[in-house]
Amino acid sequence: MSLPPFQRVLDTHAADVHRFLVAAVGPVDADDCFQETFLSALRAYPRLRPDSDLRAWVLTIAHRKALDHHRARTRRPVPASGTLPEAAAPPPAAARDDTLWDRVHGLPAKQRAAVLLRFAADLSHREVGTVLGCSEAAARRSAHEGLKKLRQEHRA
Template sequence: MREPFEQAVQRHGSTVLKVCRAVLGPGPDADDAWQETFLAALREWPDLDPLMPLEPWLVRVAGRKAIDVVRVRNRQALPVGELPERLNGAGPAAVEGAGHGVEVWAAVAALPERQRLAVAYHYLGGLPHADTAAVIGGSAESVRRASSDGIRALRRLWTDERTGAG
């Protein structure tokens, strides 16, 4: 028998939020994707197989909900008074004074899409490379490479920030 829904939210909520933030960055869009994930889970709850591992399923749903937000963002034009500066390498200095951990999400969000998704699903969501490949497309090897490249880019960014290199 499956645990009560409220316990599942408490147990897996932080992992789902990590995935949403990794794809969308910190802020209301990630929070909305988190809520949409658990609304979808609540709708499916009575029909879920009690033997199915819940966390990987929630991570997949969260990833899909986050990608839906990205797709909506890309379809909508945003009027602005003046064009913002483009961040080529959002590191810890890119989001000053915004709070603990925000720099990490900004750096992950600045990765190319495939690397960002691979890092989010594999490292933050805990999915194996094969499962991540099933979600974002491609082979397990290509996802392994994308996640490795993403982590390498994050390490290089952090090293450059700390040493003042650039």
């Protein structure tokens, strides 16, 4: 069995990857992370084993690009003038439930990734475990703990 042409991988998984990245990094930065994800995937594609789970593989790359994006945001320099640059306009309220996503983004990294992969990318717990490099049970537990924390915050 050989790998399908890369364009087919892109066409098949683009919507899932973009949906995950919008949930993970926000709509403003999702397109950049999407491009970085598929450029990295294209570079690595010739070395991929033919029996690989392509969806989990490309979502693993997207997850790592989202982590890189969050790390890079914490390392951005502060302007010397003491004034901050203007922020990009927020997305329309209908496009995003800010309170929920802010709470999701406030979860610990593993719980946040498990919740996003499970519900934004619609992966099974087994696939979430593959992407996160842990067992299915650990992925299930991380998603459960993340949802539990979100419910507790909602009640408070």
